[in-house]
Amino acid sequence: MTEENYYRGKNILITGGLGFLGSTLAIKLVDLGARVTLLDGRIPELGANFFNIEPIKGRVEVVIANLSDRAAMDYYVRSQEVVFNIGMHSCHLESMTNPVFDLETNVVPQFHFLEALRYNNPQARVVYIGSRAQYGQALTIPITEDTPPNPKDIYAATKQAVEWYHLRYNKICGLGVTSIRLGNTYGPRHQMRHPKYGVQNYLIRLALDDQELKVFGDGLQKREMIYVDDVVDCLLLLGEKKACLNEVYGIGSAESITFLELVQAIVRACGSGRYVHAPWPEERKTIEVGDVVTDFTKLTRHTGWKPTILLAEGLAKTVDFYRRHREHYW
């Protein structure tokens, strides 16, 4: 648990603030009494959605600006105490079909954003959202923070590089940095228009629409599904605990399930849809990473964090949200 008063009155900046994770975090931070600024580039096809922040409308500052806009960043990073740097795309496939999109969305803006912090607010504490994908086909199971990076696609290579860039800014200007290598996260507020980011969420849409959900191959690869509220609790702890400065963490879930079991649970939670097995499409096979099993004892040791929401409960909440707010996401 985060200290009761740690975030009260603090200036907090969230990049990607209109997206899935950024907005959910913002709602919680406003609840804790923080002064929250949301930066969002509103990059087409990414997750920005004003409906996401409906519960805190008027109680947060919203700024639409690309992180590459150095003059804007110079201004907005000032006097921020904790920065949650979430604003990146997360599409493995797109990074392979269009690497320049990866460059322009995930690489270039991060350089300019870090430079803005360096010259205007090196005292800030920054939580960077890394990716489980950095491990690729994991060289050790379970995955720990010492498992060497082994990215299978451009996206994953970039996420690793930008994590390193963040950590090196500690040497450059004293910036306090923490990286969390996030895996599959699901829950309300994720974009549902296409399957490019967070396929686990899009599967919920397919089931709610009574469509067919495809399971490539036997679907027996192990997955960890983390409910977004658990991730938000984790981020809050990472932005607070001194032990987390200049550290990287993996994160996992309470249950280890197969992809097939996930699909079955989604169909069950929705009461509609059905699944079929299908052969692996070539472009997906080349970036598939096999089993994901993460040892997150370091995270628990440094922060006390543990996952609290089981898949059935998280799916029920998620399905309920989209049933009520379908018109804002479909």
Add this chain to the structure above:
Amino acid sequence: MTEENYYRGKNILITGGLGFLGSTLAIKLVDLGARVTLLDGRIPELGANFFNIEPIKGRVEVVIANLSDRAAMDYYVRSQEVVFNIGMHSCHLESMTNPVFDLETNVVPQFHFLEALRYNNPQARVVYIGSRAQYGQALTIPITEDTPPNPKDIYAATKQAVEWYHLRYNKICGLGVTSIRLGNTYGPRHQMRHPKYGVQNYLIRLALDDQELKVFGDGLQKREMIYVDDVVDCLLLLGEKKACLNEVYGIGSAESITFLELVQAIVRACGSGRYVHAPWPEERKTIEVGDVVTDFTKLTRHTGWKPTILLAEGLAKTVDFYRRHREHYW
């Protein structure tokens, strides 16, 4: 040894072709009967020098263009059979004082260059020049290709990321890629105007100018000095051998010496200059990597390559070159 006729009549593209390594490679390739095109961005302070290609003047095509110039790259990569992608900066310190320079010089151009290859010549074979710096403070000694990356600065993180980008283009479009993680290379044709790239070369200038050479700390960190002709032989083999496709290699030297011994050997070879011990400057201490000891048996096994030129011999050749051509480098 490279096959007698492998490069004869072949179309070869070298990026950074006016620099230290690119020009030395070009001279050798022209000698082997290849049709060589040199691309060079002539980025200020990097190593481009027309005098470097004096021995092959009129026998190579020289193109001044930045690798970010996609239209130019689309044109020049066509029908090239082997591409030696050497055109990057190599300054650790600059990457930390000015990360945007690293972005603009080593990251952005590489994306555009790889895309040009993808759409115009995915049959090409590409040799990428990685860096020993990717290992940083090496997590294993000796260093092998399986030693996890551990970059200590922005430059090194970028070199690792761009190596991954290259290798992933094999999945994207079938590009045949080899990476050689090059360490300290010395010899004729290196720029001598400042110590930012290849300090081992600049030390030779200081000694020739009868100046003081600084040894930070005790100077007992182990180093591997590779003479440029040995590196060129290695690159030729990497561009030829089938076993090298989609592989990465470390490279080392015949002798393991300390930095102090290197400085002493330089003073001896020049017959002038002297050295003093000095405390580590803060900005260098943070990026110092400790001992470098590389196990390059994989490279030898796949190509037959071994270093042939000992330090005393290589230094003698280097000193002789700069004595004769000082006005083009000072």
